[in-house]
Amino acid sequence: xxxxxxxxxxxxxxxxxxxxxxxxxxxxxxxxxxxxxxxxxxxxxxxxxxxxxxxxxxxxxxxxxxxxxxxxxxxxxxxxxxxxxxxxxxxxxxxxxxxxxxxxxxxxxxxxxxxxxxxxxxxxxxxxxxxxxxxxxxxxxxxxxxxxxxxxxxxxxxxxxxxxxxxxxxxxxxxxxxxxxxxxxxxxxxxxxxxxxxxxxxxxxxxxxxxxxxxxxxxxxxxxxxxxxxxxxxxxxxxxxxxxxxxxxxxxxxxxxxxxxxxxxxxxxxxxxxxxxxxxxxxxxxxxxxxxxxxxxxxxxxxxxxxxxxxxxxxxxxxxxxxxxxxxxxxxxxxxxxxxxxxxxxxxxxxxxxxxxxxxxxxxxxxxxxxxxxxxxxxxxxxxxxxxxxxxx
Numbered sequence: 001x002x003x004x005x006x007x008x009x010x011x012x013x014x015x016x017x018x019x020x021x022x023x024x025x026x027x028x029x030x031x032x033x034x035x036x037x038x039x040x041x042x043x044x045x046x047x048x049x050x051x052x053x054x055x056x057x058x059x060x061x062x063x064x065x066x067x068x069x070x071x072x073x074x075x076x077x078x079x080x081x082x083x084x085x086x087x088x089x090x091x092x093x094x095x096x097x098x099x100x101x102x103x104x105x106x107x108x109x110x111x112x113x114x115x116x117x118x119x120x121x122x123x124x125x126x127x128x129x130x131x132x133x134x135x136x137x138x139x140x141x142x143x144x145x146x147x148x149x150x151x152x153x154x155x156x157x158x159x160x161x162x163x164x165x166x167x168x169x170x171x172x173x174x175x176x177x178x179x180x181x182x183x184x185x186x187x188x189x190x191x192x193x194x195x196x197x198x199x200x201x202x203x204x205x206x207x208x209x210x211x212x213x214x215x216x217x218x219x220x221x222x223x224x225x226x227x228x229x230x231x232x233x234x235x236x237x238x239x240x241x242x243x244x245x246x247x248x249x250x251x252x253x254x255x256x257x258x259x260x261x262x263x264x265x266x267x268x269x270x271x272x273x274x275x276x277x278x279x280x281x282x283x284x285x286x287x288x289x290x291x292x293x294x295x296x297x298x299x300x301x302x303x304x305x306x307x308x309x310x311x312x313x314x315x316x317x318x319x320x321x322x323x324x325x326x327x328x329x330x331x332x333x334x335x336x337x338x339x340x341x342x343x344x345x346x347x348x349x350x351x352x353x354x355x356x357x358x359x360x361x362x363x364x365x366x367x368x369x370x371x372x373x374x375x376x377x378x379x380x381x382x383x384x385x386x387x388x389x390x391x392x393x
Contacts, residue, residue: 011183018110023090030094033274040281041082048075051288067136071287074129078280081122085273088115094270097263109258109265113180123280127204128162130283134211147218154210161203165196197253201246208243242282249275
């Protein structure tokens with residue numbers, strides 16, 4: 001009992017010294033971490049602002065989907081996580097041991113690790129919400145149950161992993177402050193932080209790869225202009241870059257165990273945090289790029305016109321000509337478009353075409369076969385008719 005009290009007293013002393021440390025000069029790799037963080041944060045904020053602008057200007061607040069809500073919700077935790085990251089860099093995150101005053105390394109480790117705990121907790125929430133936004137967006141594009149099941153399974157694994165990681169993190173040490181200052185209490189699972197770091201990175205990478213690869217198969221047979229299809233596939237595949245960042249940082253998790261790896265701990269921790277903020281920022285940017293296609297509508301309209309010419313759907317003098325080609329041996333194919341009374345069609349916001357709102361010309365091919373009792377020969381009369389409708393401009 002006496003030794004436990006003495007241990008706790010030593011932990012309180014270490015924490016008190018750590019709380020009153022002076023900031024270290026920001027230079028070298030530490031400066032790089034700060035610069036990259038500011039760039040990622042600003043760029044992600046601009047992309048989210050553009051997404052909100054596009055939604056309100058083109059659709060209104062009533063057209064917001066869950067992917068929009070998750071995307072904005074994933075961006076919100078990014079800001080406080082950046083605050084804790086900058087605080088950590090001011091107290092030695094990314095610094096070499098030689099840059100820390102003699103005999104003070106253990107105190108700076110405690111101070112930096114306390115900020116890292118707050119950063120990783122908030123960053124993890126941001127990453128989970130961002131990946132949910134990506135998954136919901138892909139579900140909206142899915143036309144078959146197989147791909148929907150894959151994405152739903154992906155989301156279930158993500159949710160279960162997040163819950164398990166939180167349970168392990170908060171149950172590893174008592175009190176929770178012992179995670180960065182073990183002498184303040186005791187740890188049931190000393191490597192709890194390391195375990196959830198590895199498992200979390202693997203699951204997040206798996207989710208990124210699934211969300212990046214699935215659209216390639218899902219959009220392959222979808223009737224969409226080629227230019228738009230390629231752009232969507234490329235944008236969604238950017239998640240692979242984020243997963244790569246998550247996998248790179250796995251090479252530095254071992255430095256969390258300062259008893260086995262006491263040297264250059266602050267420098268190694270800087271790598272894990274740098275790659276974490278890159279993963280979070282790239283995820284936020286990637287999931288918000290597809291809605292911004294509407295800002296480049298002229299680019300996609302050009303693609304639609306070229307694709308339409310190849311598929312016999314063309315634009316002629318401001319009018320859209322729809323041609324139905326019948327199949328079968330007799331050339332008597334029939335095309336029916338049915339719509340239930342009172343039903344509404346929900347047009348995609350980025351599929352609005354100015355040419356299709358002006359004129360529609362319907363071409364009707366009528367084949368009449370006649371025969372008489374005196375002659376077994378049949379006569380076929382072919383009549384073409386056109387019925388133009390002018391939609392209000």
